[in-house]
Amino acid sequence: MIIDITCDFCGTPIQKHDYYLTKTNCCSRKCQNDLKRGTNITDSIKLKISDSMKKRFSDPEKRKLCNTWSGKKHSEKTKKQMSKSMRGLKHRPLTKLEKEFQRSLWTEERKLQQRSHMENIGLWRCLDDIPESDIYFKQSDWHDRIFDKLSSGQLGILHEIGIFNVYTNKNGIVRDHKYSRLNGYRNLVFPELIRHPFNCDLIRNYDNIKKRTKHKYDSVITLGDLFSGIMDWRNSWKEQELCIYLVSRYERGERWVLTPI
Secondary structure, three states, rough: OEEEEEEOOOOOEEEHHHOOOOOOOOOOOOOOHHHHHHOOOHHHHHHHHHHHHHHOOOOOHHHHOOOOOOOOOOOOHHHHHHHHHHOOOOOOOHHHHHHHHHHHHOHHHHHHHHHHHHOOOOOOOOHHHHHHHHHHHOOOOOOOOHHHHHHHHHHHHHHHHHHOEEEEEEEEEEEEEOHHHHHHHHOOHHHHOOOOOHHHHEEEHHHHHHHHHHHHHOOOOOHHHHHHHHHOOOOOOHHHHHHHHHHHHHHOOOOOOOOOO
């Protein structure tokens, strides 16, 4: 039977079948998530939850059932078995057809629906609230494996010094933009050009920090050097044709403009 109730979080009147009634009934997933996180819970809801928990655990025997391992220790054999089970299963890699099928599902319309949904439930920031520079920096960061596209000299430095790790190699190698993202944003250079492999430099983490603090993200090459390097690029790169096209557009006077996702 359909009955009229109110949302336990926001108080909105809703209708629900009595078969699906639970201890907490919400009008949307957002209210349900906020209720779980404790966001803006009213005093009446707090009392309702408190009374429910008191009734559930008033019996000492029930409290013991919540932790059957209370006061006990795992044997070494049990620990090893638990460790194996926690490692998870290795899933088979997707085939080329499966990857293409999954990519085909994410149309522009579905991307807009996903963003709208995630913004409504409060897990994503609204695009209007994100600074334009943050969006540009994200778009101009590398989206693919760059180490595979570097020269033999750069790879030699990488193997000699090692990749930066905050625990084991604090002065290791990090990736850096030769023509900085900040200058790219100021000059409205297309992000695809900034994330081209030619624009990737390998430097020590210490030098990268020093560069940020003292030189304020200065570029080590000019914009003309970047364009020349992209046009003369001979290694494989999935966006190479697009980058050549964008270089010609930039030279014709066109500039990057933020488009909604």
